[in-house]
Amino acid sequence: xxxxxxxxxxxxxxxxxxxxxxxxxxxxxxxxxxxxxxxxxxxxxxxxxxxxxxxxxxxxxxxxxxxxxxxxxxxxxxxxxxxxxxxxxxxxxxxxxxxxxxxxxxxxxxxxxxxxxxxxxxxxxxxxxxxxxxxxxxxxxxxxxxxxxxxxxxxxxxxxxxxxxxxxxxxxxxxxxxxxxxxxxxxxxxxxxxxxxxxxxxxxxxxxxxxxxxxxxxxxxxxxxxxxxxxxxxxxxxxxxxxxxxxxxxxxxxxxxxxxxxxxxxxxxxxxxxxxxxxxxxxxxxxxxxxxxxxxxxxxxxxxxxxxxxxxxxxxxxxxxxxxxxxxxxxxxxxxxxxxxxxxxxxxxxxxxxxxxxxxxxxxxxxxxxxxxxxxxxxxxxxxxxxxxxxxxxxxxxxxxxxxxxxxxxxxxxxxxxxxxxxxxxxxxxxxxxxxxxxxxxxxxxxxxxxxxxx
Amino acid sequence: xxxxxxxxxxxxxxxxxxxxxxxxxxxxxxxxxxxxxxxxxxxxxxxxxxxxxxxxxxxxxxxxxxxxxxxxxxxxxxxxxxxxxxxxxxxxxxxxxxxxxxxxxxxxxxxxxxxxxxxxxxxxxxxxxxxxxxxxxxxxxxxxxxxxxxxx
Numbered sequence: 279x280x281x282x283x284x285x286x287x288x289x290x291x292x293x294x295x296x297x298x299x300x301x302x303x304x305x306x307x308x309x310x311x312x313x314x315x316x317x318x319x320x321x322x323x324x325x326x327x328x329x330x331x332x333x334x335x336x337x338x339x340x341x342x343x344x345x346x347x348x349x350x351x352x353x354x355x356x357x358x359x360x361x362x363x364x365x366x367x368x369x370x371x372x373x374x375x376x377x378x379x380x381x382x383x384x385x386x387x388x389x390x391x392x393x394x395x396x397x398x399x400x401x402x403x404x405x406x407x408x409x410x411x412x413x414x415x416x417x418x419x420x421x422x423x424x425x426x427x428x429x430x431x432x433x434x435x436x437x438x439x440x441x442x443x444x445x446x447x448x449x450x451x452x453x454x455x456x457x458x459x460x461x462x463x464x465x466x467x468x469x470x471x472x473x474x475x476x477x478x479x480x481x482x483x484x485x486x487x488x489x490x491x492x493x494x495x496x497x498x499x500x501x502x503x504x505x506x507x508x509x510x511x512x513x514x515x516x517x518x519x520x521x522x523x524x525x526x527x528x529x530x531x532x533x534x535x536x537x538x539x540x541x542x543x544x545x546x547x548x549x550x551x552x553x554x555x556x557x558x559x560x561x562x563x564x565x566x567x568x569x570x571x572x573x574x575x576x577x578x579x580x581x582x583x584x585x586x587x588x589x590x591x592x593x594x595x596x597x598x599x600x601x602x603x604x605x606x607x608x609x610x611x612x613x614x615x616x617x618x619x620x621x622x623x624x625x626x627x628x629x630x631x632x633x634x635x636x637x638x639x640x641x642x643x644x645x646x647x648x649x650x651x652x653x654x655x656x657x658x659x660x661x662x663x664x665x666x667x668x669x670x671x672x673x674x675x676x677x678x679x680x681x682x683x684x685x686x687x688x689x690x691x692x693x694x695x696x697x698x699x700x701x702x703x704x705x706x707x708x709x710x711x712x713x714x715x716x717x718x719x720x721x722x723x724x725x726x727x728x729x730x731x732x733x
Numbered sequence: 734x735x736x737x738x739x740x741x742x743x744x745x746x747x748x749x750x751x752x753x754x755x756x757x758x759x760x761x762x763x764x765x766x767x768x769x770x771x772x773x774x775x776x777x778x779x780x781x782x783x784x785x786x787x788x789x790x791x792x793x794x795x796x797x798x799x800x801x802x803x804x805x806x807x808x809x810x811x812x813x814x815x816x817x818x819x820x821x822x823x824x825x826x827x828x829x830x831x832x833x834x835x836x837x838x839x840x841x842x843x844x845x846x847x848x849x850x851x852x853x854x855x856x857x858x859x860x861x862x863x864x865x866x867x868x869x870x871x872x873x874x875x876x877x878x879x880x881x882x883x884x885x
Contacts, residue, residue, distance in 0.1 A: 342848075
């Protein structure tokens with residue numbers, strides 16, 4: 279087992295990893311930029327080392343600095359968390375080259391699934407249902423028009439190197455496609471350094487339902503059922519739950535089997551997630567695979583009583599997957615992401631000093647966070663403040679608990695999305711359990727929040 | 734901060750980590766203990782009265798002691814790696830105490846991942862008063878390396 283793990287990340291996930299390492303008797307090294315000097319992960323790691331100035335590219339994204347830190351502290355493994363270098367094949371390769379274990383899949387796995395077009399080809403070969411679309415990159419506007427006509431409008435143009443909603447455009451008719459193609463291409467080039475585009479059928483009212491998976495170096499592969507992540511704003515997840523209220527045992531089995539096929543097809547090692555889009559007829563289509571731990575992993579942990587970070591570390595150290603199966607009718611869990619953003623003002627970022635803090639507690643309430651009273655949120659990184667995960671025997675009880683938790687949650691000094699979550703919990707569509715990724719386009723949450731305020 | 738209290742100076746020692754604070758301003762000086770073996774102090778008041786605020790862990794932002802000339806500043810490490818005062822073990826140090834330096838002068842080499850980076854001075858013109866990091870020791874980004882007195 280590893281003696282010392284360096285966490286190449288920050289914020290709540292760095293703390294999360296430190297906690298599990300502590301429990302496993304593994305020493306921890308925190309790396310931090312000068313903007314994160316007062317961050318909690320720096321305090322709680324066994325050692326901490328400053329690797330650069332605030333900007334990501336000079337610190338958390340800087341492979342050389344992180345490897346130097348690992349070398350200086352004699353770390354024998356690196357956990358990349360999520361975001362930053364978690365899906366950077368060059369980083370995984372560099373770790374391997376220097377004999378430091380990257381706690382995650384291999385560079386080959388990352389590459390295979392990182393390029394969306396290659397990933398899709400691999401999945402089609404493995405017999406995993408995929409969204410009808412172009413076989414490769416779109417060569418020209420004429421090509422785009424031809425493909426779109428063949429697939430049938432509406433279509434969506436997507437960047438092959440994409441993520442986080444960038445380089446994507448929905449096109450409903452041919453007259454729109456030229457402009458959409460050009461702007462998406464430009465955006466993709468700027469965001470990812472790669473402006474390659476492909477096109478797919480746009481699934482209307484899709485449900486984003488993902489399957490948690492795990493694989494090991496011995497060919498072991500398993501799935502740990504689904505999370506419903508359909509509550510999204512501009513392709514960013516805000517709320518997740520398990521099990522999905524939209525699918526039943528039959529669909530779960532089909533999706534789970536497809537996900538295992540995907541893991542076996544690439545001989546995937548470590549934990550990961552296969553994201554599917556499910557249409558209103560419950561047909562499911564492979565969208566992409568995330569070859570890392572996800573932000574919303576606690577939702578599955580809570581319904582399964584399972585530590586995914588521990589599983590990652592065990593798999594990385596050469597052990598077989600635990601092979602745990604998930605039994606969906608035991609528990610339900612919902613996670614709300616609380617961000618430092620103003621939901622009354624188009625979710626404008628709100629960095630600053632937290633002057634007062636009280637996190638919700640009590641039975642069935644878990645809060646994963648790095649913030650504390652007196653902490654100043656730096657403006658350089660993401661706006662995630664805390665993840666509140668509620669767990670109960672039924673979805674209804676979960677919702678009641680989430681309402682109580684959001685009412686109890688006090689953060690002063692910065693604007694947060696707590697009012698948004700309080701409004702969402704009362705939304706009829708969300709409550710029905712049958713909601714798709716278009717929910718927030720339909721839900722006038724600003725009015726709902728205002729009404730709640732005046733009550 | 735310390736300057737608001739009536740304490741004229743104090744010293745905190747916790748394991749290998751030591752802080753000395755003087756009340757001639759808000760600056761803090763730490764001795765050059767290699768970062769890698771440091772235990773990070775947590776939020777606890779130690780043997781200090783509660784009127785003294787805890788300094789942020791480990792890093793000095795400037796160094797100014799009672800005996801130091803006004804008009805000195807620290808030159809901090811621009812990268813993380815191993816700090817070497819000599820270009821090769823058999824040669825002499827790049828700079829020693831008393832040397833006058835100017836922009837572009839190489840002060841040291843910092844090695845990371847087998848790449849050796851020559852670190853150039855960029856603080857104008859100055860005289861080296863003190864070496865703040867040990868030769869062949871690991872240094873982190875922003876760690877104080879040299880105490881320089883401004884000349885002109």
